[in-house]
Amino acid sequence: MSHTQVTQAKARLNRSELAVPGSSPKFFEKAAVGSADAVFLDLEDAVAPDLKPSARRDVIQAIGDCDWGDKTLSVRINGLDTPYMYRDAVDLLENCSERLDLIMIPKVGTACDVYVVDALVTQIEMATGRKKRVGFEIIIETALGMQNIAEIAAASPRNESLHLGAADYAASTRMRTVQIGGANPDYGVLTDPNADGARDFHWSDMWHYPITQLVVAARANGLRPCDGPFGDFSDAEAFTAHAKRAAVLGCEGKWAIHPSQVELANNIFTPPADEVAQARQILRTMKESEAAGAGAAAMDGKLIDYASIRQAEHLVAMADAIAAKG
Numbered sequence: 628m629s630h631t632q633v634t635q636a637k638a639r640l641n642r643s644e645l646a647v648p649g650s651s652p653k654f655f656e657k658a659a660v661g662s663a664d665a666v667f668l669d670l671e672d673a674v675a676p677d678l679k680p681s682a683r684r685d686v687i688q689a690i691g692d693c694d695w696g697d698k699t700l701s702v703r704i705n706g707l708d709t710p711y712m713y714r715d716a717v718d719l720l721e722n723c724s725e726r727l728d729l730i731m732i733p734k735v736g737t738a739c740d741v742y743v744v745d746a747l748v749t750q751i752e753m754a755t756g757r758k759k760r761v762g763f764e765i766i767i768e769t770a771l772g773m774q775n776i777a778e779i780a781a782a783s784p785r786n787e788s789l790h791l792g793a794a795d796y797a798a799s800t801r802m803r804t805v806q807i808g809g810a811n812p813d814y815g816v817l818t819d820p821n822a823d824g825a826r827d828f829h830w831s832d833m834w835h836y837p838i839t840q841l842v843v844a845a846r847a848n849g850l851r852p853c854d855g856p857f858g859d860f861s862d863a864e865a866f867t868a869h870a871k872r873a874a875v876l877g878c879e880g881k882w883a884i885h886p887s888q889v890e891l892a893n894n895i896f897t898p899p900a901d902e903v904a905q906a907r908q909i910l911r912t913m914k915e916s917e918a919a920g921a922g923a924a925a926m927d928g929k930l931i932d933y934a935s936i937r938q939a940e941h942l943v944a945m946a947d948a949i950a951a952k953g
């Protein structure tokens with residue numbers, strides 16, 4: 628390990644994060660009793676400009692009025708380039724109950740963007756005597772944000788997680804997407820001809836780079852990496868494939884832009900039982916091996932060592948946290 632120690636953000640389950648438009652209060656109660664690990668009430672892109680003030684009021688009211696159970700509760704404020712952000716932050720933190728856990732900041736481009744919101748939130752917390760410190764979820768969804776991702780991730784002790792906003796990221800970089808967070812059949816490789824002259828075309832993952840960058844920046848700063856939206860909520864199979872790929876790359880969860888995606892995400896980001904059993908076995912085997920004076924061991928014909936312990940510990944910790952939630 629480096630001499631630099633990475634401080635981990637507060638641990639929270641983030642397998643599914645349900646997006647709920649702040650201008651649709653009729654969905655709030657359902658979201659509150661649903662099975663998402665986290666819910667964010669949106670004041671940004673799901674809300675039309677004319678509805679911003681009423682959405683803000685309804686969201687503030689619902690934070691205190693609904694029973695959110697043990698969910699992580701967040702509000703997505705508007706971006707720093709809009710005339711709404713300051714009022715979102717001020718009205719929200721001056722008036723909402725202490726049930727609010729996080730603020731989600733969209734379209735973050737530089738570390739200074741986080742600094743500005745942090746300064747504002749800190750003053751309001753001090754002035755109003757709020758006891759619970761609100762944390763930040765950061766959406767990386769512009770070319771500028773991706774370029775500055777390392778500094779953004781380190782910008783505030785309030786930071787808890789990084790999220791990939793696939794729709795805005797595609798708009799900002801001018802990626803040619805077919806639908807939000809989905810694949811494009813033009814992005815692939817053609818194999819060389821085989822002996823019969825036949826060639827195959829293999830689709831590739833156009834989201835590999837941004838997701839990997841996001842995972843690295845998040846983990847290097849002790850934050851949770853989380854994959855963002857997948858727009859085609861009627862295609863559970865495609866959602867599953869995209870979420871599984873994000874899980875394999877190290878993400879802890881994915882957004883649900885429709886309630887039907889919540890259970891899918893919860894299942895996919897729950898470590899599979901056989902992998903957890905194997906992780907527990909690794910910990911037992913390594914303990915025995917260490918007691919016998921060895922640093923590495925063989926398990927099922929494969930090498931395991933101290934790195935295997937670290938991997939296994941993360942998996943077991945996640946499984947235990949999920950089991951504790953019940």
Ligand code: GLV
Nearest residue numbers: 768792793794795
């Ligand atoms: C989310 O905000 C996105 O742009 O995908």
Ligand code: MG
Nearest residue numbers: 768792794795
């Ligand atoms: Mg966006």
